[in-house]
Amino acid sequence: MASLKDMRTQIGSVKATQKITKAMQMVAAAKLKRAQDSAENARPYAKRMAAVIANLAKGITGDSAPQMLVGNGSTTNQLVVVATADRGLAGGFNSNIVRAAREYIQSQTAAGKKVRLITIGRKGRDQLKRQFASQIVESFDLSGTKVLTIDVVAPIADLIAREFSEGRADVVTLFYSRFQSVIAQVPSAKRLIPADVDLSAAADTGGVQPVYEYEPSEEEILETLLPRNLSVQLLASLLENNAGFYASQMSAMDNATRNAGEMIKAMNLKYNRKRQAQITTELIEIIAGAEAL
Amino acid sequence: MADTDKLHVSLVTPERELFAGEVDQVVAPGVEGEFGVLAHHAPFMTTLAEGDVVILDGTTKRVFQVRGGFADVNEDGMTILAEHANEYGETVQ
Structure with missing residues (x-):
């Protein structure tokens, strides 16, 4: 007694x-505001980029289409990018992303695909290396970076692009947490390669295909635009992740x-x-x- | 478009939207040379070289330094997707 x-x-x-x-909750609330703002600020660029690519994709057909857009015809080599936070104490935030990724990896492995992994964020690496240590290509730790910019994600996008162009990856899928609202963060998968083009985002031309002028050629523009789109998609997802993390931490x-x-x-x-x-x-x-x- | 003689232009970077509005003219550095865009420009798309984007509206002139990116002109207006962009400062002539 x-x-x-x-x-x-x-x-x-x-x-x-x-x-x-209580203090952690208040800190998370303050940081959430900032993270939410920067996630929102990144949205116009990502949206415009998607519209531009959709415009281009609509006009391009057949063999001239770059592989990053239409894929290389194979789905054997799967590259899974798992983006989590670097810190914990945020309820199920990291675990939910990891669980979604794990389910995908297991279903793909069961289907006879070769799966390799890139992790972004310490928590994801810690949770995944127990089970898939030999499949992890590279782990990125962003805990040292204060502000997420396009330069921060560029090395990650470069690595993904290299894996693809050198034939080690046919399909690249990104797992992250979509920031739906402060109380709802949805672990989601986003296909990076082949690019997930939303044709409805293309400018409505009323059925008439406008005569576009390209400098340099259409193909060349797409060749440079698609790798950049990778960085932009990554950045947008990481920013959403960040906002989701603080929201999740706040409620936890x-x-x-x-x-x-x-x-x-x-x-x-x-x-x-x-x-x-x-x-x-x-x-x-x-x-x-x-x-x- | 509300004003048919104005060009809708938006200059965005991955971090934020730097400029959006209706203007008279935009001069941008394409990889194959500098070009100017007025309202009702034919659909046009180019990658950007490093240089200055000049946005002219009436007597105001705003200059942005851009590095890397794309410009897309279609019937909805002009979109400049710059990887890096900074404003030099607003000057009134």
Whole structure:
């Protein structure tokens, strides 16, 4: 049976934990605002890029189409890029992404495909290397970078493009968490290669194909645009991931703070009962002692 | 388009949208030479060289330094997708 002093220490320690979770929640909330803004700021570029590619893809057909757009005809070599956060304490955020990726890897492996992995973010690497250590091509750790820019993701996009052009990867799929709202982050898969072109994003020409002029040629533009699209897609996904991470951390820490509050309440009740019981016992002892005289 | 004699232009970088609005003229550095775009320009697309994008509207002139990217002109207006872009500063002539 815990003594009163033990109970006091325990309550104190839960209170200290609650202060930490409360602070973490507030920090996450502040960072969420910024992360959300930068995710939103990146959206116009990604959207325009998709529209430009869709415009081009519509006009291009047959053998002249670059492989990055239409694929190289094979799906044997799968490259899976898993983007998670570098830190934890964010509820199921990282685990959800990893679970989605793991399911995909297992289903592809079962289908006889060769799967290799690139991880972005420390948590994803830690969780995946237990099971797929030999399949990890490269792990990127972005914990040192404060601001995500196109330059930060360029090396990752370069590696993906190289894997593809050198024939080690036929299909590239990115796993990340789509930021739907502050309370909903959906682990999602996005196909990077062959490019997932949304033809409806192309400018509506009312059925008439406009005569486009290209400088340099159509093919050359696509050749340079597609690798860039990789970086842009990656950046947009990582920014969404970032916003999702803070949103997830915020609600996880909010829950933790609330749980700590409930624990403190329950413990205080127990503590006070015990204290009263002890006082009552002491009083009985004193009265009994006085009567004996 | 609301104003038929104006060109809708947006200059975006991966980080943010630097400029969006209706203007008179845009001069941009294509890989095969500098080109100017007015309203109702024929559909046109080019990769950009390193240089200055000049946006002219009335008496205002805004100059952006861009590096890497694309310009796309279609009936909806002009879109400049720059990988890096900075504004020199607004000058009124």
